[in-house]
Amino acid sequence: MRYSRTATQPDQPMYLASTAVFMAELIKIAACLYMLRIEENSFRRCFHMLYLEIFHKPQEIAKMLVPSGLYALQNNLLYIALGNLEAATFQVTYQLKILSTAAFSIWLLGRSLNKEKWLALILLMIGVTLVQTESVSSSSSSSSGTTCTANTESNIQRPLVGLLAVLTSCVSSGFAGCYFEKILKTSTTSMWIRNIQLGLCGASFSFIGMIASDFSSIRSQGMFQGYNALTWFVVINQALGGLLVSLVVKYADNILKGFATSISIILSGIISFYLLDFQPSILFIAGTGIVISATVLYGVNNKPL
Numbered sequence: 054m055r056y057s058r059t060a061t062q063p064d065q066p067m068y069l070a071s072t073a074v075f076m077a078e079l080i081k082i083a084a085c086l087y088m089l090r091i092e093e094n095s096f097r098r099c100f101h102m103l104y105l106e107i108f109h110k111p112q113e114i115a116k117m118l119v120p121s122g123l124y125a126l127q128n129n130l131l132y133i134a135l136g137n138l139e140a141a142t143f144q145v146t147y148q149l150k151i152l153s154t155a156a157f158s159i160w161l162l163g164r165s166l167n168k169e170k171w172l173a174l175i176l177l178m179i180g181v182t183l184v185q186t187e188s189v190s191s192s193s194s195s196s197s198g199t200t201c202t203a204n205t206e207s208n209i210q211r212p213l214v215g216l217l218a219v220l221t222s223c224v225s226s227g228f229a230g231c232y233f234e235k236i237l238k239t240s241t242t243s244m245w246i247r248n249i250q251l252g253l254c255g256a257s258f259s260f261i262g263m264i265a266s267d268f269s270s271i272r273s274q275g276m277f278q279g280y281n282a283l284t285w286f287v288v289i290n291q292a293l294g295g296l297l298v299s300l301v302v303k304y305a306d307n308i309l310k311g312f313a314t315s316i317s318i319i320l321s322g323i324i325s326f327y328l329l330d331f332q333p334s335i336l337f338i339a340g341t342g343i344v345i346s347a348t349v350l351y352g353v354n355n356k357p358l
């Protein structure tokens with residue numbers, strides 16, 4: 054995502070982030086409709102269900118306004134953060150969402166975390182920060198010719214703006230994630246329907262955001278100005294990644310999602326070692342050790358009370 058925002062092509066305008074956020078919502082809705090069709094195994098039942106759950110339950114849609122508004126805000130803020138912060142600073146500060154998620158799990162979901170679990174979460178934050186700092190510094194040094202040059206020449210970075218954007222995203226991520234988890238776990242409505250409800254609200258919010266911020270540019274150069282294959286990849290990845298998030302939240306929880314994400318970063322490091330000539334440094338190895346210890350510490354303490 055950061056690469057797509059910083060590596061500009063001289064003959065192409067930069068794509069509008071607001072349109073990317075909006076398109077991701079539309080693709081998410083389409084993917085959910087497809088999954089609902091598979092689940093129900095009949096178009097008729099699928100339409101009937103949509104009719105009942107979407108048009109006849111405005112109060113259920115209203116419940117989704119909170120997380121979808123926050124996700125729309127957060128998804129736009131992330132583009133601002135990525136454009137105004139160094140990648141390493143971004144990665145480090147964004148790990149604070151691990152702690153904000155824990156705090157909102159206590160507040161909204163009534164979970165309790167003992168001292169060992171807090172220690173595990175803090176270790177996770179430190180470990181994943183070390184791992185990511187390493188992967189970021191190696192990737193930026195290997196691609197500095199394109200990324201950094203384009204960055205300094207075409208963008209003026211405002212670190213304070215970036216920092217505020219990332220901190221707001223952390224709070225939003227924790228709150229929206231736990232709120233959505235509560236909705237998924239306290240009702241029997243299909244997860245795909247919930248995601249369609251969320252997507253409809255999200256698409257409306259992001260449509261308003263897109264018009265408010267980029268109307269004149271869209272009118273003069275079109276909605277898909279600056280789009281290329283990489284942009285579509287980022288958009289589709291955002292949409293499908295969002296659906297994966299809701300699967301994890303339904304069958305596990307938001308805190309475990311933090312662990313899963315951290316372990317996935319390590320797995321990509323290991324795969325890159327074998328496939329892509331990635332040489333892990335001592336920081337990466339130390340970070341990996343800390344993440345694994347944190348996961349074991351949290352898991353050992355995860356027995357039902």
Ligand code: C5P
Nearest residue numbers: 124128226230248251294295296298299
């Ligand atoms: O960083 P965080 O885990 O909060 O990111 C969640 C992402 O997943 C956001 O981009 C949000 O739009 C997306 N999401 C989604 N559908 C859900 C839950 C989250 O698209 N049901």
